[in-house]
Amino acid sequence: MSPIGAGMKQLHDLRLKLREISDQLERGPRQIAARKQHIDKKKEELEAHRAKLKQLKVSADQKNLQLKSSEGRIYELNGKLNIAANNREYEALRSQIAADTMAKSVLEDEILEALEKVDASQIESKKFELEVAKVEAELQQLIATVQEKEAGLKAQAAALQTQVAEAEQVVPPDLLPQYRRLVQAYGAAALAPVVNKSCSECFVSVTAQVYVELRAGKVRFCTCGRLMYVADDE
Numbered sequence: 001m002s003p004i005g006a007g008m009k010q011l012h013d014l015r016l017k018l019r020e021i022s023d024q025l026e027r028g029p030r031q032i033a034a035r036k037q038h039i040d041k042k043k044e045e046l047e048a049h050r051a052k053l054k055q056l057k058v059s060a061d062q063k064n065l066q067l068k069s070s071e072g073r074i075y076e077l078n079g080k081l082n083i084a085a086n087n088r089e090y091e092a093l094r095s096q097i098a099a100d101t102m103a104k105s106v107l108e109d110e111i112l113e114a115l116e117k118v119d120a121s122q123i124e125s126k127k128f129e130l131e132v133a134k135v136e137a138e139l140q141q142l143i144a145t146v147q148e149k150e151a152g153l154k155a156q157a158a159a160l161q162t163q164v165a166e167a168e169q170v171v172p173p174d175l176l177p178q179y180r181r182l183v184q185a186y187g188a189a190a191l192a193p194v195v196n197k198s199c200s201e202c203f204v205s206v207t208a209q210v211y212v213e214l215r216a217g218k219v220r221f222c223t224c225g226r227l228m229y230v231a232d233d234e
């Protein structure tokens with residue numbers, strides 16, 4: 001392998017490593033953002049459950065108040081019954097009490113049903129609360145793990161950047177602007193080894209002439225724009 005080929009390979013390998021480290025650095029915050037979005041959704045669901053529970057409690061309370069007033073009314077009617085002036089009044093009061101007692105019994109059933117709904121809703125809300133607490137704890141764990149890794153990854157990236165800058169000395173100075181533009185556009189894929197006499201990025205065969213030049217240590221760009229090099233086992 002020509003010294004330029006070897007230098008290009010080293011530069012390419014370093015850029016690939018740097019890309020891997022940069023990807024890892026970006027992955028953490030992306031995971032955290034996705035998890036936060038998931039938690040926000042769960043919290044919205046929890047709020048909806050709480051609102052439903054509150055509404056069920058209000059409804060049960062209202063029915064309880066109705067029951068109290070119904071009981072009061074029946075008590076009053078019974079009082080009147082004891083002092084009824086005549087048989088007609090007595091019978092009228094009795095049938096009124098019977099009707100009110102029937103209504104009261106229906107109301108009691110409704111209250112029982114409402115309280116069962118409150119209980120079920122309470123259980124469901126509690127379940128959601130626990131779920132939110134669990135995913136929030138998992139998020140904190142994830143943030144800690146990401147932060148723990150971040151410092152090491154940043155140090156690795158900085159070291160690689162220095163190595164890349166040194167390895168870039170292999171690029172002839174007059175080709176540096178073109179090389180920079182390529183890196184801007186393709187990152188680590190700005191460089192492409194020739195494999196089976198083809199560019200490894202676009203798979204187009206290089207001409208015999210270009211191949212000979214590459215082996216002789218000349219710098220050549222592929223028609224796809226990449227900076228090509230010939231590795232030792234090619």
Ligand SMILES: [Zn+2]
Nearest residue numbers: 199202222224
């Ligand atoms: Zn190519």
